[in-house]
Each structure stands twice: as structure tokens, then as C-alpha cells.
Amino acid sequence: MSLIEEIKSRLDIVEVIGESVQLRRSGKNYIGFCPFHHNVRTPAFVVFPDTQTWRCFGACNTGGDVFQFVMRRDGLTFPEALRALAQRAGIPLEPRTPEAEARERERARLREILEAATLFYQHQLRQTPEAEPARAVLAARGLTAETIERFGLGYSPSAWHALIDFMRRRGFSMEDLQAAGLVVIREDGTAFDRFRGRLMIPIRDPQGHVIGFGARALGGEEPKYLNSPQTPLFDKSAVLFALDLARAEIRRTGVAVIVEGYFDAIMAHQAGFTNVVAALGTRLSEAQLRLLSRGLKRLVLAMDADPAGMHAVLRGLASAREAFPETTLELGPRGLIHLSGQLGVDLRVLALPEGMDPDELIRRDPQEWARAVENARPVIAFLLDYLAAQHRLEDPKGKAAFVREIVPILAAIPDPVERDVYIQQAARMARLNERVLLEQVTSHRMSGHERRGRKGSAALLPPAREKPDKGPEAFGSGTEAEATLLVMLGLGPDLLPYLNVRFAELGLEPLTEEDFLDSTHRALFRNLTEFGPVEDWPEETTDPQRPGLLRTLWLELLQRRGPLLRGFDPEDQRWAEEALRLALWIREQRLKEILEDLQALADSVPDWPQDEFMAKWQALAEELNQTQRFRYRRWMMDDPLSTPARR
Incomplete structure (x- = not known):
């Protein structure tokens, strides 16, 4: 029995969920109102004791086991949920390595230092006459005492x-302070405070621990903003300011807004827009976007209306390098589209009124800000307009340059209907024959399906036990088929985007973690979507206290399922075809399970609205039939779906 299964066997899912959801017994199951969306009319949240699972048949339309529930309820990563539930079940986890324990001790020490510094700066702001200019700046911006307290703002004395002196009286060494980024030590060994005479803004991690500071000058000093240097806790490119305060609202609404400045985010929160976070500077990184990926449905980039702000929308996302083809698009718009599709996010751009930033707009008219967020433009429409403005479309050379830049963008759109709409729009903008543009986009898509595989992936596979046969039985059933697909995804650098493109062309929703029944498999799939192939996973992917946990779990799958794949080459077209068959079969099993759960709900709750039941049943049955039809055609015919070649 695996660790995950042992934990689940010792816990009663009804008891765990019942702590936060009022459940009533109905037949052999339990029902209640879903804790993840507002609903007071019909209880559509069901707990199934026999299978130790739960499902919401309402707006969430999601489900899982006790791990998924705790992760969703408490906003935890899989390793965090594993640790919490293992402790509850009385199961000791394997001890950490000495290296991991040493790293954690260092991180804990740095957190202690930064918390002490935060209290020092807060006291200076509240109590000292020297901090009057800082208090005046905050008052001029209209910040309330409650907001100042919530964000922990402070002041660093000019001495x-x-x-x-304060920290050394509390037993912290100069080396400690340097490691935390609070002091600068000269070559002669003397030291001085890094931040002096500035308004101090604590930067926190998603769990609310202070990891660094942003320091704003109060006069004409340069730089205007000075951030902490990189430390074991702080990496400017991998942090979003105010995420600790915004996480709950982002999780509740599925919408996040990214602004550029600290005070843009602070003012937004004061005005009640608590789903706003800030990038630390204008360069937005892929790592920052990944922090928001779980449960996110829409991401709005709120940028200044000047050319620099518009440019930052594109430049910031150029860090999504894995998504970029070998093109001359320095700003990487195709990577932007690809990343939003990979995360399953509706990416939009909010262009602010000329000469205003979010802070100013919110202070002037909070409702205007709310409307601007609501009416933010789809990123593709924004990109087309932005790139069109960079070229003289009445000139043949300018028109050709425009087309060269937009073709990769259009080709990266997975949904065929959406892609066709934007092809028509772009053709009208350039006064170009739509057929010409369509041919170029189609050609680019076909070449894009060619795999830019990592050499040597096949060498990772263990020795073969048998040559694989055609059909799902060759890869196992149930969660074993999931494990096989995860091994294939981990070895193939662009297999997941390829599968999602194929699903979209078949009229199916992209593959998501919800398609996987096993908790571990869901966590592994989430890591694959966030970081790509396993070789690209950070050493500490999700939890510094358990480095390499998910990588280790994937390697265990490789040893168990890899021999069945020995007859395939990750570089070969047949690898992609088998992965598509597996993905369709896994989707089919998920739909069957949902239908069974829905029938169990109907049996348990006779008064459940019949029209609502039939609508859900018919929609699920239609999707199941469509998926089965596609899968059977894949297995019974040579290649009826005309899978694009992947040479």
C-alpha cells in the first residue's frame, strides 16, 4: 500500500469534509451545499463514503478525494496537503535529508530576522518624528491606518x-543580517544599513512570511524604489506582491489582476479589489504567472497606456521560452498565447486612461476601475492592434512584416473557431485576402506540430518486458493508464500542448488534472503543466521542506510503467498517437465516473430538480459518446483523425 493510500485508508472523508461543510445523510451518501461556490437553493455537493470521494454537481463541476478537498479548501500544494493529512492520520513521513534540514533551518532563521526588522520599521513609522515625511506621503495617497497596518508599512531611519544596532541587541549577527539582505558589508569589514530614510514595504510569500522589502525614496533620491537583493528567501522574479492577501479572493472568483506598482496593489485592496497583485517592476516573468495558475480562469494585465507600458505586456512574457518557436519575435507573443492556453487561462489586457496608473484611477473613481477590469480586452485582440500600429499596413513591406509577426500568434490559438475569427479580423486589418493568411497559418501550425524533442528521452525507459500492443489494455486500466500517460508526458517536451491542440480540434475541452482519478497523478500533472518535462522541474518544485517529492513520485512511475513503452520512441509520431489514444480513454473513464456519481445523487435525493438532472445527464452523456466515438475510431481504423505529422 502506498503512503497516499495508507493515509486515505486511515481517514474518513465524511469526517474531514464534515468539519467545514454541513452534511446530511441521504441513502448511503451525504449531501450538502458546496463550500467552493455560493448556492443556497439546491444542495449539489455529494460525499460518497464507499469510494471515499466527493463531487460538486453545481457551478464547480469538480470532485476528487480527501487530498483534492483539503488542497482546494485550504489553498495547499500537494506536498503540503500530504504533510497535513499524514499528521492527522498519525503516519510519520520519511525524515528529511541533513541538507534539507540545514536549508530549512537557514530559511527559518532568515524569516525570524525579517519579521524582527519589519517590527522595527513599523515602530519607526508610527512613533518617531523623523518618519513624518513618510506619514505625509501615505496620507497624501489616501491610505488609511487599517491599510497601513494590513500591509505592515514602515520607515527606515536615515542613520x-x-x-x-537594534538587531544586534537582539542577538543577530552581522552575517545573519547580510544573508537576509538588510545590511551591506564593505571590503574593510565595516557595515551599514541597506535601507535608510525610506518608506518600507514588506514583501511576503504566499503563506504571509516576510521574505524581503521594497523601499521607496521620499525625496529625489535614486533609485526611487530599492528592493532587497536576492537571498535564499527572496527572488524578485518569482514573487508577486500582495499574493498572500489576494489568494483567497483569486481562488473564490478565478480572476486575478496584475499591476506594476506596490501602491497600485495597496490602493486596490483598500478599495475592496482584493484580487490584485503587483509584479516587482515592469518585467513580468513566467515564474510569477505560475504562482497564480491553480484555479485561475481569467488573468488581467493592467498596464500603463504609454508605449512603455504597452511594450511591457509583451516583454514581460518573453520569459516563457519553452513556448517560443525559432522566430524573430523578440517580444514573444506566441509564447504568451501558448502559456495562457497551457494554463487554461483567459488572458486579457487592461489599457489604462492616458497618463494614469491604477492607483490614480482607483482613487478618482473605483467603479471606473471595476469597469475597466470587466471590459479588459482579450490578449489576442490587443496583440493584433498593437502590432498593426507598429507597421505601415498600406505599404507592401509593412503589410508583409505585420503578417510575419501575427502568423505565429494566430497559429498558437488552440480553439479552431476562435482562430478562424481572428484570422478574418487580421485579414481585414491588413486588407489582405483571407485565404492567403489562412494558408500561412495552416502551414505554420503543421510545422509547429513537429516535435522539437529532447534527445535521449528514450534512454530513460527501463528495459522492455514485452512489446506494446495496440489498444488500452497494453497500458493497463484505471489509474495505471493514467500513470502511463504521465510517463509519456514527462518524457515528451511538447506532448501536452500537442494533445490539447488535438482535443480542441475534436471539440473537446483540454486535458486537465480533473481527468486523473488518482491524487498523486493529479499533482504530477499539475507540475507537468507548470514546469514542463520532468528534467525542467526545479529541485524544490512545490515545498522546500520536501525537496524533489514529486520528481521522486514520477521516477517511481517511470520504473513501473516505462517497460511497456520500450517499443516506442518519444521522438516518433507513433508516441504521440498512443498518447492521444490514452488521453481519450482517460477522459472517457472520468466521464463515466461522473455519470455514475450523478445517478447516485439522483437516487439519494429524490426531490432533486428533474430538469436540472436531465440537462446535466444529457450533456455528460453526449460528451461521453463523442469521446468514445473518437477513441474507437483511433483504435479500429488506420488514422481517420488525420493526426498531423510529427517528424
Whole structure:
């Protein structure tokens, strides 16, 4: 029995869920109102004791086991949920390595130092006459005492050793302070406070721990903003300011807004827009976007209306390098489209009124800000307009340059209907024959399906036990088929985007973690979508206290399921075809399970609205029939779906 299964066997899912959801017994199951969306009319949240699973048949339309529930309810990663539930079940986890324990001790020490510094800066802001200019700046911006307290704002005295003296009296060494990024040590060994005479803004991680500071100058000093240097806790490119305060609202609404400045986010929260976070500077990184990926449905980039702000929308996303083809698009718009599709996010751009930033707009008219967020433009429409403005479309050379830039963008759109709409729009903008543009986009898509595989992936496979046969039985059933697909996804650098493109062309929703029945498999799939192939996973993917946990779990799958794949080459077209068959079969099993759960709900709750039941049943049955039809055609015929070649 695996660790995950042992934990589940010792816990009663009804008891765990019943702590936060009022459940009533109905037949052999339990029903209640879903805790993840507002509903007071019909209870559509069902707990199934026999299978130790739950499902919401309402707006969430999701489900899982006790791990998925705790992760969703408490906003935890899989390793965090594993640790919490293992402790509850009384199961000791394997001890950490000495290296991991040493890293955690260092991180804990740095957190202690930064919390002490935060209290020092807060006291200076509240109590000292020297901080009057800082208090005046905050008052001029209209910040309330409650907001100042919530964000922990403070002031760093102008003296060269004020913080050093305070911290050393509390037993912290100069080396500690340097490691935390609070002091600068000269070559001669003398030291001084890094931040002096500035308004101090604590930067916190998603769990609310202070990991660094942003320091704003109060006069004409340069730079205007000074951030903490990189430390074991702080990496400017992998942090979103105010995410600790915004996580709950983002999780509740599925919408996040990214602004550029600290005070843009602070003012937004004060005005009640608590789903706003800030990038630390104008360069938005892929790592920052990944922080928001779980449960996110729409992401709005709120940028200044000047050319620099418009440019930052594109430049910031150029870090999504894995998504980029070998093109001359320095700003990487195709990567932007690909990343939004990979995360399953509706990416939009909010262009602010000329000469205004979010802070100013919110102070002037909060409702205007709300309307601007609601009416933010789809990123593809924004990109087309932006790129059209960069070229003289009445000139043949300008028109050709425009087409060269938009073709990769259009080709990256997975939904065929949406892609066709934007092809028509772009053709009208360039006054170009639509057929010419369509041919170029189609050609680009076909070449894009060619795999830019990592050499040597096949060498990772263990020795073959048998040559694989055609059909799902060759790869096992149930969760074993899931494990096989995860091994294939981990070895194939662009297999998941390829599968999602194929699903879209078949009229199916993209593959998601919800398609996997096993908790571990869901966590592994989430890591694959966030970081790509396993070789690209960070050493500490989700939890510094359990480095490499998910990588280890994937390697265990490789040893168990890899021999069945020995007859395939990840570089070969047949690899992609088998992965598509598996993915369709896994989707089919998920739909069957949902239908069974829905029938169980109907049996348990006789008064459940019949029209609502039939509508859900028919929609699920239609999707199941469509998926089965596609899968059977894949197995019984040579290649009826005309899978694009992947040479």
C-alpha cells in the first residue's frame, strides 16, 4: 500500500469534509451545499463514503478525494496537503535529508530576522518624528491606518546603523543580517544599513512570511524604489506582491489582476479589489504567472497606456521560452498565447486612461476601475492592434512584416473557431485576402506540430518486458493508464500542448488534472503543466521542506510503467498517437465516473430538480459518446483523425 493510500485508508472523508461543510445523510451518501461556490437553493455537493470521494454537481463541476478537498479548501500544494493529512492520520513521513534540514533551518532563521526588522520599521513609522515625511506621503495617497497596518508599512531611519544596532541587541549577527539582505558589508569589514530614510514595504510569500522589502525614496533620491537583493528567501522574479492577501479572493472568483506598482496593489485592496497583485517592476516573468495558475480562469494585465507600458505586456512574457518557436519575435507573443492556453487561462489586457496608473484611477473613481477590469480586452485582440500600429499596413513591406509577426500568434490559438475569427479580423486589418493568411497559418501550425524533442528521452525507459500492443489494455486500466500517460508526458517536451491542440480540434475541452482519478497523478500533472518535462522541474518544485517529492513520485512511475513503452520512441509520431489514444480513454473513464456519481445523487435525493438532472445527464452523456466515438475510431481504423505529422 502506498503512503497516499495508507493515509486515505486511515481517514474518513465524511469526517474531514464534515468539519467545514454541513452534511446530511441521504441513502448511503451525504449531501450538502458546496463550500467552493455560493448556492443556497439546491444542495449539489455529494460525499460518497464507499469510494471515499466527493463531487460538486453545481457551478464547480469538480470532485476528487480527501487530498483534492483539503488542497482546494485550504489553498495547499500537494506536498503540503500530504504533510497535513499524514499528521492527522498519525503516519510519520520519511525524515528529511541533513541538507534539507540545514536549508530549512537557514530559511527559518532568515524569516525570524525579517519579521524582527519589519517590527522595527513599523515602530519607526508610527512613533518617531523623523518618519513624518513618510506619514505625509501615505496620507497624501489616501491610505488609511487599517491599510497601513494590513500591509505592515514602515520607515527606515536615515542613520547608517539604526537597524544594525537594534538587531544586534537582539542577538543577530552581522552575517545573519547580510544573508537576509538588510545590511551591506564593505571590503574593510565595516557595515551599514541597506535601507535608510525610506518608506518600507514588506514583501511576503504566499503563506504571509516576510521574505524581503521594497523601499521607496521620499525625496529625489535614486533609485526611487530599492528592493532587497536576492537571498535564499527572496527572488524578485518569482514573487508577486500582495499574493498572500489576494489568494483567497483569486481562488473564490478565478480572476486575478496584475499591476506594476506596490501602491497600485495597496490602493486596490483598500478599495475592496482584493484580487490584485503587483509584479516587482515592469518585467513580468513566467515564474510569477505560475504562482497564480491553480484555479485561475481569467488573468488581467493592467498596464500603463504609454508605449512603455504597452511594450511591457509583451516583454514581460518573453520569459516563457519553452513556448517560443525559432522566430524573430523578440517580444514573444506566441509564447504568451501558448502559456495562457497551457494554463487554461483567459488572458486579457487592461489599457489604462492616458497618463494614469491604477492607483490614480482607483482613487478618482473605483467603479471606473471595476469597469475597466470587466471590459479588459482579450490578449489576442490587443496583440493584433498593437502590432498593426507598429507597421505601415498600406505599404507592401509593412503589410508583409505585420503578417510575419501575427502568423505565429494566430497559429498558437488552440480553439479552431476562435482562430478562424481572428484570422478574418487580421485579414481585414491588413486588407489582405483571407485565404492567403489562412494558408500561412495552416502551414505554420503543421510545422509547429513537429516535435522539437529532447534527445535521449528514450534512454530513460527501463528495459522492455514485452512489446506494446495496440489498444488500452497494453497500458493497463484505471489509474495505471493514467500513470502511463504521465510517463509519456514527462518524457515528451511538447506532448501536452500537442494533445490539447488535438482535443480542441475534436471539440473537446483540454486535458486537465480533473481527468486523473488518482491524487498523486493529479499533482504530477499539475507540475507537468507548470514546469514542463520532468528534467525542467526545479529541485524544490512545490515545498522546500520536501525537496524533489514529486520528481521522486514520477521516477517511481517511470520504473513501473516505462517497460511497456520500450517499443516506442518519444521522438516518433507513433508516441504521440498512443498518447492521444490514452488521453481519450482517460477522459472517457472520468466521464463515466461522473455519470455514475450523478445517478447516485439522483437516487439519494429524490426531490432533486428533474430538469436540472436531465440537462446535466444529457450533456455528460453526449460528451461521453463523442469521446468514445473518437477513441474507437483511433483504435479500429488506420488514422481517420488525420493526426498531423510529427517528424
